[in-house]
Amino acid sequence: MIAVLLAALSGNLDVLRHLAETVLWDYTRTTIFLVLLVGAGTLIIGTGTAWLVTMTRFPGARLFEITLVLPLAFPAYVLAYAYTHVLDHPGIVQSTLRDVTGWGPRDYWFPEIRSVGGAAIMLTLVLYPYVYLLARAAFLQQSGGAFLAARSLGSSAWAAFFKISLPMARPAIAGGVLLAIMETIADFGTVAYFGVQTFATGIYASWISFDNRGSAAQLALCLLAFALLLAVLERTQRGSAKFHTNTKRQARLLPIRLTGLRAVGAFVFCAVPVILGFALPVVILIDMGVGSEQNLFSARYLHFIQNSLTLASIAAVLTVLAAVTVGYFQRLVPGRASAIAGYAARLGYAVPGGVIAVGIMVPIAGFDNALDAWMRKTFDISTGLLISGTIWVLIAAYLVRFIAAALNAYEGGQSTLHVNMDAASRSLGETRFGTLRRVHLPILRPSLLTALLIVFVDVMKELPATLIMRPFDYDTLAVQAYRLASDERLSGAAVPSLVIVAVGLLPVILLCLRVGRQPQG
Known part of the structure; x- marks a missing residue:
């Protein structure tokens, strides 16, 4: 974020002024x-x-x-x-x-x-x-x-x-x-x-068409301000409204049995988004992919799948751990500092992945080059791109991009935990970390599983950051789909797209089964 801010402050205002006179209002x-x-x-x-x-x-x-x-x-x-x-x-x-x-x-x-x-x-x-x-x-x-x-x-x-x-x-x-x-x-x-035409397309137009990263960073700051405004408005409107459940088994609520037209209406209401959002697109993509030259069982595609799963798994675990850290800090130390931490953590979700990628690559590449120059001068040894050429920089971009998803899922469950639970745990000799590990995390398992799923699937689908920051010859399914679509080979692009969907189905189903087994009432 600091790198993007510095780029915005040092950028030329001519392109931004031109956008303001022409299409900026349309973007907004x-x-x-x-x-x-x-x-x-x-x-x-x-x-x-x-x-x-x-x-x-x-x-x-x-x-x-x-x-x-x-x-x-x-x-x-x-x-x-x-x-x-x-x-x-x-x-x-x-x-x-x-x-x-x-x-x-x-x-x-x-x-x-x-x-x-x-x-x-x-x-x-x-x-x-x-x-x-x-x-x-x-x-x-x-x-x-x-x-x-x-x-x-x-x-x-x-x-x-x-x-x-x-x-x-x-x-x-x-x-x-x-x-x-x-x-x-x-x-x-x-x-x-x-x-x-939205702010996101405006950022990419400034970046690619006008070749002006400063102007793109200035538009990105507008997007950051919008994201911060959304977070502040939501928290302000929520106010101090809270609820607490003294026990998870206080009263078991039996589901209401629907019959007749109500049952038909409920069925239709649930069926329409499933058909339009999943079943019909799958049929269309299968029809598009039939006869394409893409072989899912080739070593090349198996490599794409392996890369995608590796990135998604590591990024999901690290991002949820980071979200738990920020969320628990807000609970332990309520105040302006923790509130600012929560707002800052959410900002990355509103920024295009390409902007985050460049914002991370610029300082890290600068560090790599400075270290290489110092090692050459001091020891006559070249370290090359020590950090920039690894997947960990890409995972850092994913963490910045998707920590808001994990944080919202974690805080949604944490809001149901009464503060007296913390006091009771501490009075029984538990440390703050012990309270988190032995009290909070077991109760919040559905919320944590939800956070893991959201980040996992989002990383599988992320494209701009992956394109810019991936190591050499480290392509993913999303990159392959993008390449084929860019060449107007939509039939071929349907194949890796279907694999992305198929890989994401297993964690989706497992999560739903785990959440469904949690006690109700």
């Missing part, structure tokens, strides 16, 4: 509109489906507990490729419509997939699982006492949900929506493919 307006659409969509879909599969029973509810998370394994830009292939003018949908009706290209109106609305739909379909996962974990950790008390006082199930369960789960839900919004303002692949 489109970004805000996209944020509002995706935020509302992920909130409604994620929270609604989490409540239905957790607190009600209807045909297919158990299956939806797992399938609702499956779109999380999809990169938004892959979803954009799939739906553009089907819904664009030469796609099968419009071609069939013209063949059946005999209409010409100007005889009918069809929704334009390459638009702000289309980008919002793509992002919503792949980002709502953030809200779903965190909301479901929060619902599972709630005691049923307050909900049952509201029902006994005459409230309907829906009234009790809006008055009791929803406010109690608010920290987790707000964290999930904030993750989705930050991912939206940092997205580049989807909006660039659809031709939607």
Whole structure:
């Protein structure tokens, strides 16, 4: 962040002034509109489906507990490729419509997939699982006492949900929506493919088209300010609202059995995002990939898979450990310093991966060059690029990029732990670290598993930072898909994209099974 700030302060203002006179307002307006659409969509879909599969029973509810998370394994830009292939003018949908009706290209109106609305739909379909996962974990950790008390006082199930369960789960839900919004303002692949002008595309335009890194860093600072504003507004609006559960087994809440039209409505509400966000794109991508020249079982592709799994696993573990450190520090030492630490940790999620990559590479490359020069002068030994050429620099970029995801998941669960639990543990002789290890972490296992899953899948899908910072000849599935798509070989790009989805399915399913076994009520 310091490197990006220094680049912004030392950059030439001519390009930024030109952008301000031409397209900067369009960047701002489109970004805000996209944020509002995706935020509302992920909130409604994620929270609604989490409540239905957790607190009600209807045909297919158990299956939806797992399938609702499956779109999380999809990169938004892959979803954009799939739906553009089907819904664009030469796609099968419009071609069939013209063949059946005999209409010409100007005889009918069809929704334009390459638009702000289309980008919002793509992002919503792949980002709502953030809200779903965190909301479901929060619902599972709630005691049923307050909900049952509201029902006994005459409230309907829906009234009790809006008055009791929803406010109690608010920290987790707000964290999930904030993750989705930050991912939206940092997205580049989807909006660039659809031709939607946002701050992210403006940053890359300044970086690549104008070859002005200072101007790109200045736009990145605008994005940082927006991310900080979102975090401050969310925390301010949340205020000091808290809830505490004295015991996890205070009252077991039996799921509500839905019948008739209510059961049908619940089924449709849960089925639509699964079909549009996972099932249909998989079918489209398989159809695109059939007949391509990509061999999944070749040594080359097995190497791509191994590299992707290695990076994702290491980055997920280290990022969650860092999030626990920051989150527990905020609990132990509440105040301005810990609040600033929490805000700073979240900023990376709103910055495009390429900007973070350069912000890390510049100082580390400078250190490597300075060390090499000193070793040459002192000992006549060349150390070369000692740090820059390793995967650890890339993992550091992942940590900066995705610690907000892990931190929000951890804090969503930590907010349910009463402070008296810490006092009781300390009075029994436990240290602060012992309280974290023996009290907090076992209780927060669903939230930690959620954090691990989110970071793992996000690293599998991350593209810009991987392209810039990967060691020589250390390609991943995302890099391979990007190369093929850049060459307009979308059929070939569908193959590594499907592998990314397939690899992400196992941790998704395992997480859902583990969370589903946690005690309710």
